Amino acid sequence: KEEIEKMVQEAEKYKSEDEEHKKKVEAKNALENYAYNMRNTVKDEKIGDKLAEADKKKIEDAIDQAIQWLDNNQLAEADEFEDKMKELESVCNPIIAKMYQGAGG
Template identity: 50%
Template sequence: MCFDIDVNGILTVTARDQATGNANGIAISNVKRMLSQAEVSRMLEEAKKLKLEDEEHKKRFQAKNSLEDYVYNARAATRKLTSKLGTADAKKIESEIESAMEWLDDHKNAELYVIENKRKELEDIWEPILTKLL
């Protein structure tokens, strides 16, 4: 969020959603050159609310990126270790990775806890296998 007050007392508020890149702004001016205490309080409360929403979007975005990185790193490790896995196990893990990638595509707007649960689920499945191979 960006707040700017020019020399004429016009307040310009601009907000950008980091996850989607969407931006919106509003210019607030007062003919009397002053805002009432109620207006100032309302604006401050709205700014606090938007800040909290931005923080939640940021956490969700970071969790989603972390999950994507985990899936792609697991895929790379699996491909490198295919000879140690054997064909059946390699196909099974590759199938699970493809399923995880499809899940990511189908759940682009999933809530933070859903993304975190999916990561935990995949770690519980893959970590024992990958640890044995390394």
């Protein structure tokens, strides 16, 4: 009976470790995907040409910094990846939104 309880405790311990790992991988992938998608968006002529050079450079610099950070912090925690994502979004989203508002009217 004690052995079964021990196995159950170990299973629960590993389950929470697995969940943490999954969360970390998902946060890392989300940041990577966002950075590369944003890079492609800016390089797309239809979109990139509508951006002011200063805004385009601001986004490209933020993307480069995020990718550099990712390369150097592969083992970061989920919340660190999430913070970096928010940081990158806070640079990119207002610029892209402004561009779409300008294009839409």
